[in-house]
Amino acid sequence: MSKRRGHGEGSIHQRSDGRWCALVDLGIINGTRKRKYLYGDTRKEVAEKLKVALRDQQLGLMTVHENQTxxxxxxxxxxxxxxxxxxxxxxxxxxxxxxxxxxxxxxxxxxxxxxxxxxxxxxxxxxxxxxxxxxxxxxxxxxxxxxxxxxxxxxxxxxxxxxVEAPRVERHTVEPLTEAQATALLQAVAGHRLEALYRIALGLGLRRGEVLALRWVDLDLKARTLRVAAGKTASSTRTLPLPATLVDALRAHEQQQAHERAEQGASWKEHGLVFPSEVGTPISGRNLLRHFKSVLTKLGLPATIRFHDLRHSCATFLIAQGVHPRVVMEILGHSQISVTMNTYGHVLPETQQDAVQKLDALLRRQPDDPAASS
CATH class of the missing domain: 1.10.150.130 (Tyrosine recombinase, N-terminal domain)
Structure with missing residues (x-):
């Protein structure tokens, strides 16, 4: 392969290690001649970099790039x-x-x-x-x-x-709330202006960012659907059915928000959010966590419980009820079912055992067993 530079390419050569290199002369800067070296795996790659560098040099930008922090x-x-x-x-x-x-x-x-x-x-x-x-x-x-x-x-x-090697991230052990803890949490926030938020997080497994970004245009209470438009990834964007209890909670929340809006008058800053602050502005994630921790303290629940554990609790309750992992995946907005299985696989043995027991009971039935024809 030729190492000679092409017409108009500037100073380009191939190094002994096989990589290509281009040299740009920046001229005399502070009494010293400065040069910039550009590297690439192919001649074409370096030629493109050199083209950009020469353009920047003509515009007087090269020195800035050379010394930028x-x-x-x-x-x-x-x-x-x-x-x-x-x-x-x-x-x-x-x-x-x-x-x-x-x-x-x-x-x-x-x-x-x-x-x-x-x-x-x-x-x-x-x-x-x-x-x-x-x-x-x-x-x-x-x-x-x-x-x-x-x-x-x-x-x-x-x-x-x-x-530089990336730091290892230990997988967080999923510790969902028990049914008793979940019930106590909902009772503790009953009547609070964010009650519906906690019910949505626990009932549909929405992430903190997703629930705080919900807008009224994302809800169709007549059709009983909720659209997660501010998902973490493309697969996180999803439309979920709303059970009757959540529809009732959201209707009550809508009325309460209308009352707050009327009380604030001109001070209300409308953002179309389902769960804004008391003046209509977005609630920061930190403020929500602060309230969540205060509820845990009031109930005497472990301080190690995270808001994200409401999402884990939703998934665990669904799987324990026999809901197929793929359906759980779609509700949570996971990109792959493997994510769901790896995260909540510990719940499956109990569900599988219950299913096998039911199948065993079915196989044990005799032809004259009344249950067999029911």
Whole structure:
């Protein structure tokens, strides 16, 4: 394969390790000649990067890219790449993790000088702050995604995050509420302005973000359906049937909200939400958790119970009632039935044992047994 550069491509050559490299002369900066190296697996890939680099150089942007810090890059990435192509909640989530955990540790480092050691130090720091393994893993995933884009834009020669092993996340042991605990919880919130929220979470297994994002346009109380439009993934978007008890709870909630809206008057901020704050604005997830924990304390229930365990309780109750796992999968909005089976497989043995016992009773029946013809 020829190593000579093509017309108009600039300085491109193939290295001894087989990778291709392009060189851009940035000129004299602060008395020193600066050069930028671009790398790729193919000549075409490097030629494309060089084309972008030469364009940026003509626009006077190359020096900025050469000296931009991790913070500067991530700020641009969030606005130019994440915000236009993702949900507002995703953009906000990425931004919060970056501002709170990534930038304080490595934001000052020049992007092109970022190393695997920097990433490892970041993860170690986050672990030392006693953040959950899932949060540490999430921060790494966001940074990995960002540096993939930096690689495509030609700002870095490699994605250093890919060279650092992801932290292990231990699977959380599912500890659903017992029937007695679930009953006590519903009794404790009876008459509270968020009673219907707890009934929806426990009765349909909605995630915290899904239930807080519910809008009245997502409900059809006449047809008794609820549409989850703000799902975690594409498979999370689903339409669920509403049992009579939830329809009654939502009708009562609708009347209570109308009363609150009238009392607030001009102070009410309408967002169309089913479960807004007392002035119509969205309820933050933290405020909901604060109320949930206060209910647990009042009932003397373990503080380790999470709001997400209401979702687990819904699934466990359904399976215990003999509902097929695929139906449970569709209600919960899982992407694959394997997710449902892996999460709630511990409930199946009891259900299977009950089913086998019923089948055994059927097979034991004699032809003259009255039950056999019923």
């Amino acid at each position: 991790v913070t500067q890059f991530l700020t641009a990435w969030l606005e130019q790449s994440v915000k236009p192509t993702n949900k507002p909640s995703t953009h906000q989530s990425y931004r919060d993790i970056i501002k709170r955990h990534v930038e304080p540790a490595i934001g000052h480092i020049v992007l092109s000088k970022l190393t695997p050691q920097h990433i490892q130090a970041l993860l170690t720091t986050l672990k030392a702050k006693q953040l959950s393994p899932r949060t540490v893993q999430y921060a790494r995933a966001i940074l990995h995604h960002a540096l993939d884009q930096a690689l495509k834009w030609g700002y870095v020669a490699r994605n250093v995050v890919a060279l």
